[in-house]
Amino acid sequence: MAEDIKLEIRNMTKKYKTGDGVENINLKVRKGELVTLLGPSGCGKTTILRTIAGFLKCDEGEILIDGKRIDHLPPEKRPTAMVFQNYNLWPHMTVYENLAFGLKLRKVPKQERDRQIKEILELVKMSGMEKKYPSQLSGGQQQRIAIARCLLLKPDVLLLDEPFSALDAKIRSQMREELRKLQIDLKITVVFVTHDQEEAMALSDRIVVMEKGHIVQVDTPANIYENPINKYVASFIGEMNFIELEDKTIAVRPEHVSVKSGEGNGIKGTVRAVMILGHYVEITVDSEYGIIKAYVPNESVVSYYPGESVTLSFSKFLEYPKDEKVVM
Numbered sequence: 001m002a003e004d005i006k007l008e009i010r011n012m013t014k015k016y017k018t019g020d021g022v023e024n025i026n027l028k029v030r031k032g033e034l035v036t037l038l039g040p041s042g043c044g045k046t047t048i049l050r051t052i053a054g055f056l057k058c059d060e061g062e063i064l065i066d067g068k069r070i071d072h073l074p075p076e077k078r079p080t081a082m083v084f085q086n087y088n089l090w091p092h093m094t095v096y097e098n099l100a101f102g103l104k105l106r107k108v109p110k111q112e113r114d115r116q117i118k119e120i121l122e123l124v125k126m127s128g129m130e131k132k133y134p135s136q137l138s139g140g141q142q143q144r145i146a147i148a149r150c151l152l153l154k155p156d157v158l159l160l161d162e163p164f165s166a167l168d169a170k171i172r173s174q175m176r177e178e179l180r181k182l183q184i185d186l187k188i189t190v191v192f193v194t195h196d197q198e199e200a201m202a203l204s205d206r207i208v209v210m211e212k213g214h215i216v217q218v219d220t221p222a223n224i225y226e227n228p229i230n231k232y233v234a235s236f237i238g239e240m241n242f243i244e245l246e247d248k249t250i251a252v253r254p255e256h257v258s259v260k261s262g263e264g265n266g267i268k269g270t271v272r273a274v275m276i277l278g279h280y281v282e283i284t285v286d287s288e289y290g291i292i293k294a295y296v297p298n299e300s301v302v303s304y305y306p307g308e309s310v311t312l313s314f315s316k317f318l319e320y321p322k323d324e325k326v327v328m
Helices: 045-053 095-105 110-123 139-152 169-186 197-203 221-226 231-236
Strands: 005-015 021-030 034-038 060-065 080-083 157-161 189-194 206-211 214-219 241-244 248-252 257-261 267-277 280-287 290-297 309-314 318-321
Touching (some): 005 189, 021 045, 021 214, 034 045, 034 197, 045 189, 095 139, 110 139, 169 197, 206 221, 214 221, 231 248, 241 290, 267 290
Parallel strands (some): 034 189, 034 206, 080 157
Antiparallel strands (some): 005 060, 267 280, 267 309
């Protein structure tokens, strides 16, 4: 239904002098949805985010929020707020002053400012930090404040440009969970940019997979993982084995590869390595089709060892045209 669409991009093109950029971008984001733009560096995902925010001007096309065009408006007049990967907090201002800045510009009375700031700090688990300076906070804490500052402005669409890339793995995972909870609880519409497929899979309602300035596939994380539209998406999302046959390419996930000792019906191979990765084990097998990876449950691996002859079979696989190239 049209009234459910919060953000719409229509036939948008933005090219740089180098020839890079994005072309003919069409995307609809529903109210309260978290949509992730995913792809390698240089594919155009940050360009799209910056055109929505107004930091870049479209060459062609339209950007609408709640059915109204915003592409002619300067950034400060758009109902959007953007969180950058380097936080962009003012170092000479306290947490309170950083948060109050936008509210002051909007002429929010001091009593109301205090109430809103207290409320948002509780929401992002930063109560009592009002008097600290950014340099006294950890990376995760600074990012919480950057997100809180944007939320205080009550944007129609929150834009996040790789906000957790500077954090270590454990904090990044924690911040993802917190953002997702916040987004669902507050029913915020979010466009999130990342090159990290794990982050995209964990966070998103839908993922927009990009390649060289174009949208390749838009779908739920589950559908993109289970039914990648082409070899590029299949190779970019999760681990995938590609087996080249005469007239086609077979793509099979490692968890869909069964390994059996000795001779049998299937692909013959020799165990190259066995790696224990927690609750499952990665078995790498040399075969006539090259190296094939298999993920098998931990308890069933005791007998496998390097050099052992095995037979592989597939419980599920996808087929792609032989001549389709994958450019990463």
